[in-house]
Each structure stands twice: as C-alpha cells, then as structure tokens.
Amino acid sequence: MSNPDFNLLLTLDAVLAEGSVARAARRLHLSPSAMSRALARLRETTGDPLLVRAGRGLVPTPRAVALREQVRRLVQEVQEVLRPATPPDFSTLQRTFNLRVREGFVENFGLDLLHRIQQEAPAVRLCFVQKTDRDSTALREGVLDLDIGVAGKNTSPEVQTRQLFRDRFIGVVRQDHDLSAGEITPTRFALGQHISIARRGMEKGPIDDTLSSLGLKRDIITVVGDFATALALVRASNLITCVPEQYTGKLRAGLHSFPLPFPAPEITISMLWHPRLDADPVHRWLRNMVQEVCSRPFEDRNSQHT
DNA sequence: GATGGGAGTAACGGGAACCC
DNA sequence: GGGTTCCCGTTACTCCCATC
Structure with a gap:
C-alpha cells in the first residue's frame, strides 16, 4: 500500500x-x-x-x-x-547545562555567568566539566552542551563555533622575583628558570619559537598540564611561566604579571556546540549569556560580586 | 521531454425555493 | 402544479508544477 x-x-x-x-x-x-x-x-x-x-x-x-x-x-x-516552538519561559525554566572549560574559566567568568543566568532563569543550573581533551564526540553525543576553548584541528567540522575573545600570553613571577622590577628584555626573560604548560607533554611552544628566532633559548625545568599548577609553582618558587592574560586573571592574584618582551603569541577562545542545538531557543539564550559575559572588559568582571 | 498529481474553469444535472 | 431561478456537487478538459 x-x-x-x-x-x-x-x-x-x-x-x-x-x-x-x-x-x-x-x-x-x-x-x-x-x-x-x-x-x-x-x-x-x-x-x-x-x-x-x-x-x-x-x-x-x-x-x-x-x-x-x-x-x-x-x-x-x-x-x-x-506550529513553531513557543518562546521558553525563562523564569520557570528548569535545565542543567554541561559546559566543558579549561581551569581558569570558572574563576574568571563562572561567577559572573552564574549571576547573569540567575537574574533571568533562577532554576537553571550550570555544570562545569574540566577539559581533558578537544574531542568533539561529547558534543555530538549530547553529553556536553557547550565546549569553551581554542578551536583546533581536532575540532569536528560539523561543530558550530563562535569567537568569544582573543587572549595574549603574559609572563608571571612571584612578587619579589628579580623580574618584578626593572626593564625586562628578551635576554633577561630567557635567563630565568621556566615552567612550560602543555597538556600533551610538548616541551616547546610558540614562545620558544619566538625566542629561538631572537637567538635565545629559555631553560624549561618542568612541564605541567594546566595553568593553575604552573601558577601555584610560581607562587612558591623563583620560576617563571607564561599564561593567557584574561583566562587567568583571578588565578594570578598576588603574583607579578608583565607583558612579554617580544611579540606575544595570541589565542582565540571560542565556544563550540553541535548544530543539533543551533536553533534551540534555550541553547541560543545560553550562548548569548556566555558571549555577553566573556565580552565584558576584564576590569568590569573583577569589580563585581565583591 | 514524459509523466503524474493537483487545481481551476466551464458545463451539466439534481434538488429546493420562489412565484404565478 | 408547473416554470424559473438559484445553489450545490460532479465531471471533463486544461494548465501548471514537480519529479524522473
């Protein structure tokens, strides 16, 4: 039939x-x-x-x-x-969103994001999941709602991305470190002992490439997998590390930060989501919330919730 | 280009209402 | 009661459009 x-x-x-x-x-x-x-x-x-x-x-x-x-x-x-979907009532919306982020995001943006979401949707909950890889499978399977970080070669082509902000690397030492005073030259910077941050254990990165082009080489005595660990080591030693400025704003409290004495590598932080969620009005609202919070100047975020 | 489905127009037939 | 008119449903023909 x-x-x-x-x-x-x-x-x-x-x-x-x-x-x-x-x-x-x-x-x-x-x-x-x-x-x-x-x-x-x-x-x-x-x-x-x-x-x-x-x-x-x-x-x-x-x-x-x-x-x-x-x-x-x-x-x-x-x-x-x-019939087209009716606009959601955010005042009564009950939903939990899973966001995969790197350490530093929650400390710098999480509180502001929670505060902003509570204003419009008091019953919405956020679950921040630590980023251990860049695999897009969790987005595809619906385990994650949003992935926040650097979109890279491993990002699945079907995944949707929106740029949140650009960040640049800066140097960080403890307050009484030699580099906390006086002019910092590439040579002075390279002379110290360094912590490299690499999740995949790669010792060399763009900073080392730049130093190499200047005929310099820094002494990396340890490699760690995340910003928080590197900054904790810096706080308790004479070591130097390089971290993204905005991403680690609050993690660097009590430490001395300085612009790198050479063109600093830049990264673009984006949010990634699966196209399945692209037209969902609630998910679209969440993405706008994240975008709004991340686009605020660093000083504004720091002055709130204190 | 052939084919098939859907819609419009025109014509026709049947039934009800109206008028004489 | 018969003729006329109007309304409604049906059918044949035609056209348009999508698909193959």
Whole structure:
C-alpha cells in the first residue's frame, strides 16, 4: 500500500465539519470542484462514500460519523506538531547545562555567568566539566552542551563555533622575583628558570619559537598540564611561566604579571556546540549569556560580586 | 521531454425555493 | 402544479508544477 495523502485528513475534517462541499472549499480556500475531487479521492482511499446526497446537501455515512472526532483530534495534533516552538519561559525554566572549560574559566567568568543566568532563569543550573581533551564526540553525543576553548584541528567540522575573545600570553613571577622590577628584555626573560604548560607533554611552544628566532633559548625545568599548577609553582618558587592574560586573571592574584618582551603569541577562545542545538531557543539564550559575559572588559568582571 | 498529481474553469444535472 | 431561478456537487478538459 502506498503512503496515504495526509492532506486528505484536512479535507475530510473540513467536509465533516461543514457538511457541505462548497463551504468546506471556502474554508480551505479551494474551489468547489477541487474540494469535490478531494472528496472523491477520500472515497477511493477509505472505500466509503463518507457523504451522500440528501436533497440539496450532503449527509455523513455511519463511517464518517465514527471518524469525525478522531479526524478532528488528528488534525489538531498535526497542527500542534507543525506550529513553531513557543518562546521558553525563562523564569520557570528548569535545565542543567554541561559546559566543558579549561581551569581558569570558572574563576574568571563562572561567577559572573552564574549571576547573569540567575537574574533571568533562577532554576537553571550550570555544570562545569574540566577539559581533558578537544574531542568533539561529547558534543555530538549530547553529553556536553557547550565546549569553551581554542578551536583546533581536532575540532569536528560539523561543530558550530563562535569567537568569544582573543587572549595574549603574559609572563608571571612571584612578587619579589628579580623580574618584578626593572626593564625586562628578551635576554633577561630567557635567563630565568621556566615552567612550560602543555597538556600533551610538548616541551616547546610558540614562545620558544619566538625566542629561538631572537637567538635565545629559555631553560624549561618542568612541564605541567594546566595553568593553575604552573601558577601555584610560581607562587612558591623563583620560576617563571607564561599564561593567557584574561583566562587567568583571578588565578594570578598576588603574583607579578608583565607583558612579554617580544611579540606575544595570541589565542582565540571560542565556544563550540553541535548544530543539533543551533536553533534551540534555550541553547541560543545560553550562548548569548556566555558571549555577553566573556565580552565584558576584564576590569568590569573583577569589580563585581565583591 | 514524459509523466503524474493537483487545481481551476466551464458545463451539466439534481434538488429546493420562489412565484404565478 | 408547473416554470424559473438559484445553489450545490460532479465531471471533463486544461494548465501548471514537480519529479524522473
């Protein structure tokens, strides 16, 4: 059996409701002849005359009477399915979003983001998941709602991205370190003992490439996997590290930060999501919240919630 | 380009209402 | 009661559009 023409449901509903081909035609903005032909197709499909002549009008057959309520209900359900989604009521919205972030994001943006979300949707919860890789599988499988970080070569091509902010690397030492005073030259910078940050254990990075182009080489005595560990080591030693400025704003409290004495490498922090969520109004609202918070100047974020 | 489905137009037939 | 008019449903023909 071929697939039935579901438009005939609308025709049947109109004819049964109006009890007249002409009135049903007016109701569906068709000509009487088109409606009559549609009724003929309905008769052929159902194997029942459905409506038969009675004087100048038509009267329903027992089958048509039996179908009337069912058809009405089906049409209403179909119209409900095809109606555009209604805007969500954020004041009562209950939902938990999973965000994958690197350390430093929660400290610098998390509180502001939570505060902003609570203003509009008090029942929405955020679950920050620590970033251990850049695999997009969790986005695809719906485990994650948003992934925040640097979009790289490992990012799946179907994943949607939006730039949040650009960040540059700066140098960090403890307050009484030699580099906390006086002019910092590339040579002075390179002479100290350094901590390199690399999640995949790569000792060399763009900073080393830049130093190399200047004929310099820094002495990396340890490699760690995250910013917080590097800054904790810096706080308790004479070591030097380089971290993204905005991303580590609050993590660097009590430490001395300085611009690198050479063109500093820049990174672009983006949010990534699966296209499945692209049109979802609630998810779109979340993305706008994240964008709004991340686009505020660093000083504004630091001055709030104190 | 051929084919099929859907819609419009015109013509026709049947029934009800109205008038004489 | 018969003729006329109007309304409604049906059918044949035609056109348009999408699909193959």
